Amino acid sequence: MSAPLSARGLRLVRESAVSRFELRIENLDVEAGRVLAILGANGAGKSTLLRALAGLEDPAEGRVLRGGEAAVTMVFQRPIALAGSVDHNVRIALRSRGLDPGAIDRRAEQALSHFGIADLAARAASGLSGGELRRLALARAFAIEPGVLLLDEPFDDLDAAAQESLSKDLRRTVAQTGVAVAVVTHDLRRAVLVCDRIAVLLGGGLRQVGPREEVLNRPVDLGVASLVGMTNLLPAEIGADGVARIAPGYAIPTADSSIRGSAWVGLRPEHLKVDIGRGEGVSIGTGEVVEHASDGILTTLGISWAGHHLRTHLVAGRGMARELVVGDAVSLAVRPEDVHTLPSDSPRE
């Protein structure tokens, strides 16, 4: 079955008096029943790509193909409020489609209550707060029951509870309706929570696209690794035994047999284990806690190890005898299959 929305040989150009920007996308599919997260640094062209996918921006080359008649709709980073009530904002696109009044009522009421703004229905949309306006924009888009939903930074302006609720709504709607979703977000954690696939924009092109786990754990280069949160990147010498030597007395076992000699070793923070005697992974020795930040649920530790600054995350109540503090020595462990290797000439950008 063809994807409801595909980009083929796309070249997008933006020119102003002071700058020129070009983005090339050879192949990208937004698949039915899946959420694609589009990641990239600021100015990588994420929003431009989304607009092109929505048919709102003409590419200099290439085509955006629609696999069916289903509507494609986009929720912008800074949504607008149309003149009139919140209710009018949700109903207008439905009315313009000539739906019968019963269907309009049902869809509008459903969308309003779904996003928790049913009690604001009669209010002027121009008076909404940022978060309320975001929820209105989402309700407006969901009410259309689109075949493809493109979301540009949908979690902005939402409080933690609303972010959580939107993530759940997205997953549920995708499962129930089979809608194809593409999300642009700078919030990696949120993207990981909602997406099935990840596309990474880097250096004016689509550097990597694939299933979530693959992109997160097997980034194709250092640039992608940094963007997808693989922050522990260490230069190493990988021996024939598969052990990556970082510094005298410091080594990391790898399960990857493809690279030997000078290389980079990558490890996601959540894969660097603070060993509390459970026997998780292979010990790589001891490090010193040099940084400690906690939001009460998640603790991020900076650890000095082999002259490098490593990061790891701990979830509260994980079983530590006490809260770690700066200066503590900690035993570290990794699972060889979690360790990623990249060639020494892997591009950083």
Added chain:
Amino acid sequence: MNELDGLSLLAITLRTLALCGSSLVIALALGVPMGIWLGSRNFPGRRALLGLVNSGMGAPPVVVGLLVAQLFYRSGPLGDLELWYSTQAMVTAQVLIALPLVVALVVAAVASLDADWALQVRSLGIPPLWRHWLLLREIRLGLLAAVIAALGGILSEVGAVMQTGGNLEGETRVLTTAILMYTRMGLFESAYALAAVLLGLMLILAGLLTWVQYGEKR
């Protein structure tokens, strides 16, 4: 020449309203699409066009009247139409006076919208006719300001309508030209009666604008 009677006052007022109303409708029919186009597009020469519109706002009506009068004068380019000293010539002058005001205020209203406004409405799959209606709804305050400014400009204008209409009794005499005439004749009572009507009309206009703006903010 006698003082103005009630019937004549009514006739002059109705003629004034009919002429100004026609001019306003034509100016809006031309100016609103032009303003939307100028306000929402970016193309080479846009600035020059905006400059022309702004200059038009400040153009002395008497100069506009002169140009239109010459256009319709017997020996002028449109002399064969025999429209000199006619209501059609007056409407032409009034449209030219009102048009830059309408265009400029609509441009300002459209430019004040979010840069992505049109794209966001398009992304909802709303058909073009509906999108135009939504845009007019969105810029309604700017449109209202354009109506008030244009109507105010042409209602109170005297030079151009005198040059193009000639103040012919029962044909082209309107409130402003009649006030001018009665003042020249020293018939101040009649002039004041006409002035009171003109002022009343202007006050109604101002009141309408205030009422709508206040209603919007509530």
